[in-house]
Amino acid sequence: MYINKSKSEIRFLLSLFITLMACQSSLRAYAQTTEDINGTTYDIVNVTVNTPSYDVAKPPVFARVKYNKFCPLVITSDDMGTSELVNSWAFFNGYPAFQGDTYLYISKGDDFLNSPYNAMEWYQQTSSLKREGQQPLTYTDNTGGVRRFTLTSAIWPYQVETTKYTLINGNDAKTMIRTGWSFAQHDVDGDYSTDAETIASRFKALSDMWEDHVGIGLKVMVEPNGSHKYIDAGKQSDEICWNIFQNGQLPNYPAMHPVLIDDWTSGTDWTSFDHKPDATTARFFFQNKETEFINRIEQADGTAMILGGTHGLSNIFLDYLRNTLQPTDKYWVAGADEVWEYYHLYNNAIISDITYSNGVLNFNVKVPRYKKHQFRELTINIPGISEGTSFSFSDNVITGGGRQNTDYYTFNLGLEDRIYTYIEELIAYYRAHQYNAYVKNDAQYLIDQLLPGNKKSDYQAQLDAAPSYASYQVRTSIGDKVLAEGGQDIAAEVTYSFPKYLLMGTDLYETPQNATAPYYVTTFTPNSGTDNRVVTYTKALENVVYFSEGEDLVGATYNPLNTKCYTDKNHGEYYAYRWSSNAAGGIIRQPVTITSLQPGRYKLVVAVIGSNDNTKHNTTFNFKLDANPIYSFEATTKNLTIFEKEEFVVDEEQTLTLEAANPNVCRWIDYLYIQKIDDTDTGISQHEMDSQKNNLPPYNLMGIKYPHPTKGILIKNGKKVVNSH
Structure with a gap:
């Protein structure tokens, strides 16, 4: 078929064809987002820069130090556990932070592990030593962004599920990781006699455990207590990517060289794709040597990274970071994981397919994937650009930015989708x-x-978005009688904890909903419309002369089950609810006066609860009438346990007191009550009392007792009689 077209039309169609082919080629390049290189998956990032001039002899290069900073400053902190959350992390991130040179350990129950921010709120209320009203510690990233200071906490990962000494639980760790914190292997079992091969196997198991709890494994090892077996184990283990040891000499490493940045950028200290260190690096342990370490920072020449370690950051060093180092905006203050990852990427990422045409510079960056990456970010400099007008990344770039500097263009590009x-x-x-x-x-x-x-x-x-509110009402009642009501519009979840018992007069009422728990909980959530709930109490016991929640015992130490418990209880004849995230109890650290008891026969019931089953926390509770012991028991478990003294007799008015042997925060009184069994049973029979009553001496109408009968009207055994003798 013959098509008659003018030359101009043919030129237009040819131009359109060439343009479409170019677009198709460009689409193919963007469509290919990954590539397999020697068995490793690489993400392909496309970068485009619009610039009127580009020196092709000066191609894009990876920055020698991330964000083009002077040098890395890496700090490790050992054995601090949960206190790291409320000390260093809080200070670095602008939260009210513990202020002191000693350690703060927070004991938390299992139910509380899901709310690490609550731990910080609890700590802020209970600690008088804190720094408030301060902004996070930050530095700029050379493209207009801001990054926060971070460090590496060396922890005992084998106890990630608990909160004992030197530990940090998984949820606290996740809170800290969100803002860039990192963690390292330290003690694997507390037994420094363990051989290197066993330690290496433990590294694998503990890294997997940490990944289960936190979402990412552990790849850095900080040597504990100078045990060089850990160094040998780290070199054997496929899990450990960087060994850091304490001050001193190792037989195989007699010369302690600095960690030269040029070595890391040239691959001198690295072997294989996983980049296990070919040489172990040492840190300067600056606990009680803060001034010396600060001098090292100030005198650094930028050729080596600065690597220091301690047990918790002191006031001296925290003040230096905020008041002296931060204003310089000079250092890349990062954890060991982030530093290792950057140089891992530096040595393995590839810049390729560089083209420049018609004012458009285009190139690809191939970035390797590694299972333990959590900071997949690179800084790229283009020294051949003196003027850039705009830039763009392919869609697989998540974080970053770009900016024209005096004689080069800088990009930060991040691919971490966490x-x-x-x-x-x-x-x-x-x-x-x-x-x-x-x-x-x-x-x-x-x-x-x-x-x-x-x-x-x-x-x-x-x-x-503005808060969305829901309204709620909560009411507690006995039959038709409303004990208390409360309610409000809420934008956040609110939980009410109802006590197991309420005392009205001498009648003890119980919530039917909590047959096995020390409290009954109901939760209101926002966005649920109007929500009304009624909790009804039913009579459980009569003749109860005394009842108290453990936390209400005068002289007991308030224990809010390691959480924040609002103190808006109604301290009247009874109270119906408290606004809190759990129940509460009383720790008996000193003798506590319970109540005065009149003559009679009584029954004592005590509920004790705890936070763990460790036998070292077993506590013996002793009840006394005045100075005379009447009941003693030992609390040995965290489970709610009821102890009963079936009967004790009071012959005359006496004071009941409570003491505890080995008082601690792991065993506390949840509640106690005293029930009077029989008003008349005081050791004297009713017949004897009647006999004594019938033989009382007579009185005259003025109340004067006559031991011997006399004439007139008298009162005898409660009755008027006329005596004519």
Whole structure:
């Protein structure tokens, strides 16, 4: 078929064809987002820069130090456990932080592990030593962004599920990881006689355990107590990517060289793809030597990273970081994981397919994947650009930015998608927990790192959305009698804990809902409309002369089951509810006066609860009438346990007191009550009392006793009689 076209039409069609082919080629390049290189998966990132000039002799290169900082400053902190959350992490991230050179350990129950922010709220209320009103410690990332200081906590990962000495639980760790904190292997079992081969096998098991709880394994090892077997084990283990040991000399490493940045960027200290260190690196342990370590930082020449370790950061060093080092905006203050990852990527990522045409520079960055990455970010400099007008990344880039500097263009590009999960968790927590401003700041910090786009806009809208309220009413009653009512509009989840018993007069009432628990809990959530609930108490016992919750015992130490318990209880004849996230109890650290008892026969019931089953926390409770012991028992478990003294007799008015041997925070009184069994049973029979009554001496009408009969009207055995004798 013959088609008659003018030359201009043919030129137009040819141009259109060439354009479409170019677009198709470009689409093919963007469509290929991964590549297999020697068995390793690489993500392919495409970068485009619009620039009027580019020196092709100066191709893009990876920055020698991330964010083009002077040098890395890596700090490790050993054995601090949960106190790291409320000390270093809180200080670095702008939360009220513990202020002191000693350690703070928080004991938390299993039910509390899901709310590490609650631990911080509890700590803020109970600790008078704290720093408040301070902003996070930050530095700039050379493209207009801001990053927070971080460090590495060396922990005992084999106890991640508990909160004992030197430990940190998985949920606290996740809170800290969201803002860039990292963790390292330290003690694997507390037994320093363990051989290197066993330690290496434990590294694998503990890394897997940590990954189960936190979502990422452990790849750095900080040597504990100078036990060089850990160094040998780290070199054997496929889990450990970087060995850090304490001050001293190792037989195989007599010369303690500094960690030279040029060695790490040239691969001198690395072998194989996993980049296990070919040489072990040493840190300067600066506990009680803060001034010497600060001098090392100030005198650094930028050729080596600065690596220091301690047991918790002292006031001296915290003040130095905030007041002296932060204003310089000079150092890349990062944890060991982030530093290792950057140089791992530096040695394995590939810049390829560089083209420049018609004012457009285009190139690819191939970034390897590794199962233990959590900071997949690179800084790239283009020294051949003196003027850039705009840039763009392919869609697989999540965080970062770009900026023209004096004689080069800089990019930060991040591919770690965990940040989406972290943002969503923080927004959910912020909206569910009374709009905590600190949590909002954390969420905003992460949102600001995202590249512009729909996802960033959506997260920002969720964070900025006005609170949505629901109304609720809670009422407790005995029959038709309403004991207490409460209610409000809520934007956050509210939980009410109802006590097991209420005392009205001498009648003890019980909630039927909590047959086996020390309290009854009901929770109201926002966005559920109007929600009304009634909790009804029924009579359980009569003749109860005394009842108290453990935390209400005068002289007991209040123990809110390791959580924040609001103190808006109604301290009248009874109270119906308290607003809290759990129940509470009383720790008996000193003798406690219970009550005065009149003559009679009584029954004593005591409920004790605990936080763990460790036998070293067993506590003996002793009850006395005045100074005379009447009942003693030992509490040996964390489970709610009821102890009963079936009967004790009071012959005359006496005071009941309570003491505890080995008092501690792991065994406490949940509640106790005293029931009077028989008003007349005091050791004297009714017949004897009647006989004594019938033989009382007579009285005259003025109340004067006459031991001998006399004439007139008298009172005899409660009756008027006329005596004529």
